[in-house]
Amino acid sequence: MKITPDETIIWHHGFIIINLTIVITWVLMLVLVIGSALITRQLKTDIFISRWQCILEMIITGINSQIKEIGLSDSEKYIGYLGTLFLFIAMSNICIILPYYEPPTGSLSTTAALAVSVFFAVPAFGIMNGGIVGYLKSYTKPSIIMLPFNIIGEFTRTLALAVRLFGNIMSGGMIVAILLSISPFVFPVIMNSLGLLTGIVQAYIFSVLATVFIAAAVHESSSETL
Amino acid sequence: MDNVTIIAVASIVTAGLTTAIGCMVPALSEGKAVSKALGSIAQQPDAAPTITRTLFVGLAMIESIAIYCFVVSMILIFANPFWTHIIAK
Numbered sequence: 001m002k003i004t005p006d007e008t009i010i011w012h013h014g015f016i017i018i019n020l021t022i023v024i025t026w027v028l029m030l031v032l033v034i035g036s037a038l039i040t041r042q043l044k045t046d047i048f049i050s051r052w053q054c055i056l057e058m059i060i061t062g063i064n065s066q067i068k069e070i071g072l073s074d075s076e077k078y079i080g081y082l083g084t085l086f087l088f089i090a091m092s093n094i095c096i097i098l099p100y101y102e103p104p105t106g107s108l109s110t111t112a113a114l115a116v117s118v119f120f121a122v123p124a125f126g127i128m129n130g131g132i133v134g135y136l137k138s139y140t141k142p143s144i145i146m147l148p149f150n151i152i153g154e155f156t157r158t159l160a161l162a163v164r165l166f167g168n169i170m171s172g173g174m175i176v177a178i179l180l181s182i183s184p185f186v187f188p189v190i191m192n193s194l195g196l197l198t199g200i201v202q203a204y205i206f207s208v209l210a211t212v213f214i215a216a217a218v219h220e221s222s223s224e225t226l
Numbered sequence: 227m228d229n230v231t232i233i234a235v236a237s238i239v240t241a242g243l244t245t246a247i248g249c250m251v252p253a254l255s256e257g258k259a260v261s262k263a264l265g266s267i268a269q270q271p272d273a274a275p276t277i278t279r280t281l282f283v284g285l286a287m288i289e290s291i292a293i294y295c296f297v298v299s300m301i302l303i304f305a306n307p308f309w310t311h312i313i314a315k
Contacts, residue, residue, distance in 0.1 A: 003304055069279070160290060167293035174300070205286040208279070 003170060005102035006109060021107045028092055028104070059087075070208065071215045078214060081121055085114065086207035093169060093199025096192065103199070106169040108162065115162035118210045119154070122217045130221030138220035161209060168202045169195075233308050241299035248295025252288050259284055 002008065008020040039052045049057075063083045067075035092105050104110045126135040139150045172195035179188045227235075263281040267274050301307075 003300065069276075163297060164286065164290040164293060167290070167297045170300075171293065171296055201282065201286070205283060208283055209286075212283070 003174070004107040005104065006107045008102070020102055021104045021110055024092070024102065025104045025110065028088065028095070032087060032091060059083075066208070067211055070211045072211065072218065078125065078211070082207050082211055082214075085118075085210060086203055089114070089165070089203035089206055090200060093203055094196065096173070096195055096199065103169050103173065105165055105199075105202075106173050108166045111162040111166040114165070114206070115158045118161060118213065119158045121210070122154075122213050125214045126217035126221045129218045134221035135217065138217060141220055157209075157213070161206065165202055165206055168198055172198055229312055230309075233306070233312055237302045237306050237309065241302040244295045244299045244302070248298075249292050252292040255288050256285055259288065 005020040005024065009017055010020060010023060011018040036056065039050075039056050042050075043053060044050070060079070060083070063079055063086060064075045067078055067082060072078055089105055092103050095101050096103055123135060126138065130138075140147050141150075172191070175191050176188045176195065179191055259281065263277050266277050270277075
């Protein structure tokens with residue numbers, strides 16, 4: 001049984017291996033980039049706008065208001081990163097309704113890469129807001145005793161982010177595969193629709209957690225400089 | 227029993243126990259969290275969006291414990307390192 005799409009190798013030459021995860025990730029990235037480029041090519045401020053522009057505006061304002069509610073008041077600075085995370089994960093989880101599709105988030109390498117990007121984005125945004133000293137001082141809050149725990153927390157939450165997304169999506173696919181061999185007619189459909197719900201919730205959770213981490217770093221490092 | 231049988235028995239039993247216990251306890255705590263949140267929403271319907279968002283994040287945190295157990299049992303069954311080590315010998 002294939003657990004992750006990493007094991008489906010499409011092309012390899014020497015140590016370069018192109019597996020299904022890489023291919024699907026690039027296809028999704030191209031769809032997202034080309035789609036939004038086509039939509040934003042002719043933006044209008046009329047009363048009558050195209051329906052694609054309408055849905056794009058709804059997505060953007062929705063993400064913006066969510067980021068603001070969590071506590072990052074200047075959300076336009078962060079939406080480039082957080083919105084991309086959400087859109088990519090949501091897109092890759094929704095597409096499981098397509099036949100012969102394997103979600104790239106069901107492979108630990110993809111989720112680990114996303115989690116590592118969060119790991120580096122948190123200090124980047126923190127330093128951008130409060131300077132290096134302000135950011136480093138945020139590790140010694142509330143007192144210097146918490147320094148090792150804060151540092152350990154940085155790593156464990158990165159691991160938790162990666163394994164949470166991977167486990168949820170992989171288990172969804174695996175349950176469908178197991179049910180297909182037991183009762184192949186109705187139940188896989190129900191579990192697949194449950195997988196759609198889980199996919200959206202996990203995409204939301206991943207981006208909300210990234211926002212919470214960034215908000216904590218930004219607030220703690222900028223309150224020092226005030 | 228030879229080594230292969232011992233490893234197989236231990237892996238299968240441990241995988242079952244891991245998923246069983248690791249689903250039981252998070253299920254209890256998720257029920258607790260949801261019941262608390264429903265009570266809070268009933269008391270203060272104005273705060274429903276905030277409570278729901280926090281509830282979802284908390285539920286995901288709790289659920290990830292169950293997911294860790296599931297991943298461990300999946301590794302034990304489908305990608306057992308000890309099994310492959312013994313077989314390769």
